[in-house]
Amino acid sequence: MRELFHPTTDQFNLPTILYALGDPNRLQIIKNLSSQNETTCACCNVNLPKSALSHHFKVLREAGLIYVRLEGKQRYLSIRYKELEERFPGLLNVIIKSE
Template structure:
């Protein structure tokens, strides 16, 4: 149990574990719909759609949630194949996996992005 927690939270030396990504091709429709059903996650997706790849760090999103809750939202988006993250020193950079997600669920992301207009 402690090993699983350490793997999820990072190592004992304070380094966090690399994020786990799911390929959009492996995502069931229900998981994609659940990820996009939440208004905070839709805001994150819309903001990422308006940014260049790897431009936005986790702390640059203006959403009314705690840091822990924001981390959970990012996790749900990764699990739905919508988000890719990579670490750059102490920062975690984000990329919307638009092309890959569109290939799996054509038109779904367009509907979400149009909602914010």
């Protein structure tokens, strides 16, 4: 794997995004990421085996919620905040701030 698929903003799809956020583990990941600029997979503070984390990161990435930057032996994760805001203004803020 040398290049990771990231949808363009016009490929963003609302039900897909909501579905991705509809899982408690993934929602937690997004909330955790939102308080950090960029972080590695291991630093997400979600207590799951790495294969499970990998799965959830993939769902989030393919929905367009996170960007995964490859650097050395690590992957740095960040929320695609600007693009999401552009396409679905307000959505992410509501979600991150809730509760």
